[in-house]
Amino acid sequence: MIARAIKHRGSALWIAALVHRLSGLALAIFLPLHFLALGLAIDGEAKLASFLRWTDQPLVKFAESGLLFLLTVHLLGGLRVLVIENLDWHDGQKQLATLAAAVSAIIAFIFLARVF
Amino acid sequence: MNVRLYVWQRATAALMAPLVLVHIAVIFYATRKGMTAADILSRTHNSIAWASYYGIFVAAVSIHASIGVRNVLTEWSSLHDRRAGLFAIVFGLLLAALGVRAVYAVVLS
Amino acid sequence: MLGDLSVSLWRGGKDGRYETYNVPQRASQTVLDVVTFVQRHIDPTLSYRFACRVGVCGSCAMTVNGRPRWTCRTHVSKVADSGRLEIGPLENLPVIKDLTTDMQPFFEKWQKAQGVFAPSKTRYDEIEQIRPDSPARRLVDAAIECINCGVCYSACDTVRWNADYLGPAALTRAWTLDNDERDAGGTARLQAVAAADGCHACHSHQSCQELCPQALNPTAAIAGLKRRTTAAYLKGEIKA
Numbered sequence: 001m002i003a004r005a006i007k008h009r010g011s012a013l014w015i016a017a018l019v020h021r022l023s024g025l026a027l028a029i030f031l032p033l034h035f036l037a038l039g040l041a042i043d044g045e046a047k048l049a050s051f052l053r054w055t056d057q058p059l060v061k062f063a064e065s066g067l068l069f070l071l072t073v074h075l076l077g078g079l080r081v082l083v084i085e086n087l088d089w090h091d092g093q094k095q096l097a098t099l100a101a102a103v104s105a106i107i108a109f110i111f112l113a114r115v116f
Numbered sequence: 117m118n119v120r121l122y123v124w125q126r127a128t129a130a131l132m133a134p135l136v137l138v139h140i141a142v143i144f145y146a147t148r149k150g151m152t153a154a155d156i157l158s159r160t161h162n163s164i165a166w167a168s169y170y171g172i173f174v175a176a177v178s179i180h181a182s183i184g185v186r187n188v189l190t191e192w193s194s195l196h197d198r199r200a201g202l203f204a205i206v207f208g209l210l211l212a213a214l215g216v217r218a219v220y221a222v223v224l225s
Numbered sequence: 226m227l228g229d230l231s232v233s234l235w236r237g238g239k240d241g242r243y244e245t246y247n248v249p250q251r252a253s254q255t256v257l258d259v260v261t262f263v264q265r266h267i268d269p270t271l272s273y274r275f276a277c278r279v280g281v282c283g284s285c286a287m288t289v290n291g292r293p294r295w296t297c298r299t300h301v302s303k304v305a306d307s308g309r310l311e312i313g314p315l316e317n318l319p320v321i322k323d324l325t326t327d328m329q330p331f332f333e334k335w336q337k338a339q340g341v342f343a344p345s346k347t348r349y350d351e352i353e354q355i356r357p358d359s360p361a362r363r364l365v366d367a368a369i370e371c372i373n374c375g376v377c378y379s380a381c382d383t384v385r386w387n388a389d390y391l392g393p394a395a396l397t398r399a400w401t402l403d404n405d406e407r408d409a410g411g412t413a414r415l416q417a418v419a420a421a422d423g424c425h426a427c428h429s430h431q432s433c434q435e436l437c438p439q440a441l442n443p444t445a446a447i448a449g450l451k452r453r454t455t456a457a458y459l460k461g462e463i464k465a
Contacts, residue, residue, distance in 0.1 A: 013431045035214035042221035049153035089445040119458045120465030122425035191386035
């Protein structure tokens with residue numbers, strides 16, 4: 001069967017689920033790198049200090065803001081799922097999912113604005 | 117995903133919710149202060165509090181991420197449950213090893 | 226005077242193709258009317274299913290412009306973007322021919338989920354008093370009106386990604402039975418839905434809830450099953 005563009009998959013909740021999955025994957029790929037960076041301190045502070053200086057450039061700050069968005073949206077989306085699974089049903093899931101994305105974007109933007 | 121994996125994944129998720137909030141707060145604090153490596157390490161060095169916090173975080177994320185990766189592999193790749201599970205365990209162990217090493221690096225070295 | 230519709234219909238089996246027909250537009254026309262017109266006036270070899278044609282049997286479900294819907298309850302005026310319609314068989318099910326699918330896997334999963342009433346009494350026992358406003362009965366009533374049309378199953382991405390996933394309909398029925406005071410299925414049923422490819426595979430995309438023509442909410446029902454099976458697992462009543 002050909003998989004054509006399926007209309008209902010443009011819905012807010014389907015996008016929310018996709019964002020949740022992709023953010024999780026991205027964080028999973030990022031995490032080993034994050035641990036390696038912190039592990040630079042194993043021989044004293046010099047290597048970590050030099051790495052932190054390297055991160056002090058616009059492109060990296062953009063990337064960090066992006067990572068913060070991914071972390072926050074994954075957290076908030078995950079909380080929404082935990083609520084669905086463990087508490088009584090509430091309608092308005094589309095609005096909650098959109099709110100989660102908006103709050104995450106705001107937090108990431110605030111981070112970006114502060115580091116510049 | 118069966119009930120056992122589900123319980124582990126949701127439990128670690130719930131555990132990490134407050135940990136992530138703290139982590140975001142730490143990120144904002146550190147960048148506001150413009151902390152250097154020395155500033156950071158002077159706070160984490162020999163700190164049981166930070167060791168515990170990050171230690172628990174590393175354990176939880178290793179379990180959570182590996183189960184998540186397993187799910188994605190079984191649904192989006194052609195790997196079957198067994199292979200996907202194996203890959204996921206290896207990934208989880210890698211995260212745990214690198215994570216423990218990172219905690220050690222900032223707390224004890 | 227309404228113009229013609231340009232209607233693409235899936236012809237053939239799994240390796241078929243879309244073929245296009247011109248169908249005169251009529252007032253209050255439904256998608257089922259359109260399919261019927263093609264079969265009666267243009268190509269009698271077209272295969273499709275319907276029965277009641279008034280929205281109570283669920284037989285006429287097809288994929289219309291990318292969404293699974295009941296064709297007898299879908300007005301052409303609501304879905305035909307600039308006079309075009311694309312109609313295919315329900316997704317996630319084997320295609321028999323043209324617009325008909327094999328519903329067997331759908332019903333096999335119903336059995337696998339133990340979506341079958343397990344009696345607990347004989348005719349000689351006293352009848353249970355089921356209060357319609359009891360919390361358990363409320364939960365059953367909210368989920369019981371499934372007529373097995375397959376729309377939710379067809380809409381579900383988790384079914385699409387995992388051929389063994391039991392699916393929203395089977396799991397919703399299991400949920401209604403778990404809440405039915407007369408049913409004796411108990412932990413055996415919870416064990417069945419707690420296995421791999423059971424309720425825990427659901428990612429709460431909610432496509433089932435959005436598209437169910439009976440306004441059921443399988444996402445909520447499956448969430449209920451997740452709670453029950455988790456509790457049973459932690460108490461040692463079922464195994465992983």
